[in-house]
Amino acid sequence: MSLVFFISAGQLKTKKGANVSNQRNMYLNYGLLSLATVVKNAGYSPLVFHGNFTSPAEFFEVVVVNGLLKTQCPIYISIPSYYALTWTNELTFLIKQKSKNKIIVGGRWVIDGDEDLLKAELPYVDEISPGLGENKIVTTLTGIIDDNDYSYLMLDYSLLHDRQYYQPSIEVSRGCGKGCLFCQEKDEPLKQLKPPELILKEYNKLLLDDELRTMTPYFEASLFSPTEEWLKALINVRKKYQKFFLWRAECRVDSLSKRIVPLMAEAGMGVIDLGLESASLEQLRKMNKSSRPENYLERASSLLRLCYEHKIKTKVNVMFYAGENDSSIAETRNWLNAHREYIYGVSCGVVSAFGWDCNKQGFIDELCQYGASVCPEESFLGVTNFHLSDALNFYQASNEAKKLSREFMTMEQFFSLKAFSYYPRNYMFEQFKNEINLEQGSYSFRCD
Incomplete structure (x- = not known):
């Protein structure tokens, strides 16, 4: 062949x-x-x-x-x-x-x-x-037309070079359609979740029983919004096959109800990437995250507490946006501090515009209306970076993003989150620690 x-x-x-x-x-x-x-x-x-x-x-x-x-x-x-x-x-x-x-x-x-x-x-x-x-x-x-349905394709991991080192992914749905201005899937309609029976079959097929770090799949979905029925079905098939692996998914604050969290924990969720983005009411409005940001933050607060109570590690994603300043960052920092005991890690970044100039100009114009300006020195083909406001240029924003992450994440917590999904399965904490000590760089975690 x-x-x-x-x-x-x-x-x-x-x-x-x-x-x-x-x-x-x-x-x-x-x-x-x-x-x-x-x-x-x-x-x-x-x-x-x-x-x-x-x-x-x-x-x-x-x-x-x-x-x-x-x-x-x-x-x-x-x-x-x-x-x-x-x-x-x-x-x-x-x-x-x-x-x-x-x-x-x-x-x-x-x-x-x-x-x-x-x-x-x-x-x-x-x-x-x-x-x-x-x-x-x-x-x-x-040259032959292929009209087969690949909606629930079971991936063949044996085709993957060095497959033993990768943490696997299982695609559970596609699309989002929530309309956040910075998201590339804002207009992609949300598709139905993959049936749990197929998820377990896929996991059984990709699983390696070896001496490396346990396989903990990422449930890939631009908007993971499981129903009670879907989670109960996943719980049942896990019991049926006696497969109690931990998994991870990314969720929006406003896509999960309180009654869903205990079921996610029972179904094996070990880590949740929670897209908070900001705790500044003004910044949330600019992002089009919510028309009622006060309610949005109340839901986020409840969700963090529930995840903690059900032993789901929460990584909170924050993004500094156009018009950001010391005051708006302080709002987000204060909110995170008030929820510190519930947070396992924080990942903070600075907004960028991706795409060809002709396709992203509208988004760039929107950001500039909120006080941002293009940072040409840090922009290149397909990627536009920004000074966020007169008070916060690109370099200051990048430093503040790392600083905010460091305040909420130790080296051990950072490694645990990375090893769950992204680091090679044979890469251990002591090796990571030694490499960090040798490099002495600037990181998004505390080295103390």
Whole structure:
């Protein structure tokens, strides 16, 4: 059978700084793995590689050793973010020097509806494939139209290079549609959750029984909003198969009712990424997070307390937004302090605008109306960063974001959250601690 190479593009740039704490991440491109699974089911021999933070030259040697120059099939590259564009350009140049194979690139958020713009930036790429690819991928190999339904595709982790080191992902739904101005899925309608019986079958198939860190899957959903019925079904199938693994998901403050939290805990949720974004009433209004921000924060307060009572570790996500200043940051800090005992960690970032200039100008204009201005020195193709206000430039905001995270997160807590989902399964805390002590960088956690 013919080898088919699937490559998740790596990064030469990182959003939160090029240090050990970030560059140890192994982000699974589960969308690319789904395409490889479709191709495997069609009778081919796909291999999935992740560039992560390896240089294009080093990565190229890895895929060559694994047979890249021996296949006649197209080479597929997924670009998960604009931070990966330079890496992709360098890798495709290396491939074209040694191979005549067709290179096909995908990445729905990076393509952003403008294939021609992306093609102009990637001269060594032969074809750009927009949108979701499950029903397109086999056609690029066979020319035959594929109209199969891949809604509940079970991913084949055996196709993943170095699969033993990755924490797995299980896609449980797609879409969101809540309308937050900064979100790329604000207009994507929310799809139905994957049936729990299929989730357990997928977990049984991907599970490795080895000496490495226990597998704790991420339930992938842009808006995880489970119903009581769905959670009770998940609880029942876990009991049926005697599988009591812990899992993680990202949730909005306003998407969960109080009665849902105990069921999530019983169903195995170990970590919740809670999208608070801000505790400033004014900033919440600007973000379009809620038309009634007072009620929003009351719900957030109840949710944090309930998660703590049911032993779910909560990582609170905060984003500094346009118009931010010392006063609005103080509001968020004070609110977090009032809930400190319930919070396991805080991840704080600064708003960016992603996409081609023609597609994001409206969002940029909106941010500028609130007092932000473009920071050209820290912006590049596909990514626009901002001075948030006259009182808080980009560099000050970035420093304040790290400072806020450090106030609520120790090194041990940071590592625990990362190891649950992103760090290699053989990467242990003592190794992490030693590397941090050697590097002596600026981090989002306390080193005391």
